[in-house]
Amino acid sequence: MKNNKQFYFVFLASIILGVLISTNFNLEQIGSFTELNAKQYKDATEERANLYKEIGNLKENNIETKDKINDYMKEDEKNEKILQDMKSQIVDYELFTGLSKVEGPGIVLKIKDGNINLEEDSEYETKSKIFHDNDMALVLNELRKAGAEAISVNNHRVVPWTGVICSWAFIGFDDNSMESAPFNIYAIGDPEKLKTALLEDGSHVKELIIRNLYVEIEERDNITILPTTNNKESQFMKRYENN
Structure with a gap:
């Protein structure tokens, strides 16, 4: 009987201890609240x-x-x-x-010397049927005036400072490059406007036709013009600073 009482007491204590552990009950926290004195506060x-x-x-x-x-x-x-x-x-x-490759609608103006008969043509007629450097310069000016935004003579890109000169059967440029006939002049701009301007009365292209040179104008929806190879740098001129 005595052993049974001890057993029940131990069993009951175990249950109470288990409950306390499962509820995280901390016996040490009981009475842990302390009052602060004036300095600590x-x-x-x-x-x-x-x-x-x-x-x-x-x-x-x-x-x-x-x-x-x-x-x-x-x-x-x-x-x-x-x-x-x-x-x-x-x-x-x-x-x-002219430093970049460009493309757009425009025209191709094909020009070459007229048919020359040395036995029948006079010296004046022979010279009249030849496409000279001054003819090229005037044609380029007419294209610019008509609104051409980019121009190329064969593979030579025409830039603002481009100059031309006659070099026997070739047209020479200011960078010492040359192009030979037939001359295919590519111009990007309004195709109809460019063609109309070149064929109007009093134009130099119309005069070339009258002189019996071969002239053909072809309108194109897209033309590609390569950049210039003449990267010329200014040596004498400089920007004007107006103080």
Whole structure:
């Protein structure tokens, strides 16, 4: 009987201990609450105030940092816009100065000397049927005046400073390159407008036809003109700065 009482007591104690363990009951925490004296309370209050102040400073720094990041992003966008504008201007300059390959609608003006009969033609008629350097210069000027945006003589890209000279059976250019007949002059622009301007009365192309030179004008939907190989740099002129 005595052994049974001990057994039940141990069994009951085990159950109570198990319940306490399962509910995370901490006997040591009982009576752990302590009262602070005046100095400890003052120190704790000051520490809490300092922590609040540090948190406030961190929030302000965070806001300032975000503002700087936004400013940098706006500045980067502004610089990127300026850079893109500069690149666009460079592309435009390359188009007009012949430094880039271009394509577009236009015409092909084919010119070559007329049929010369040395036995029947006089000296004047013979010279009249030959396509000279001054003829080329006048034709190029007429194309520019008619609105040609890009011009090429055979494989030679015509640029603003292009000059021509007669070199026997060839047309020579300012970079010492030469092109021979027949001359295929490619011009990008409004095909109808270019053709009309070249064939109107008083034009030099019309005069070439009257002089019995071979002249043919072909309209095309797309013409490709290669860039110039003459990358000439200015040696004497410089930009005028008006202060």
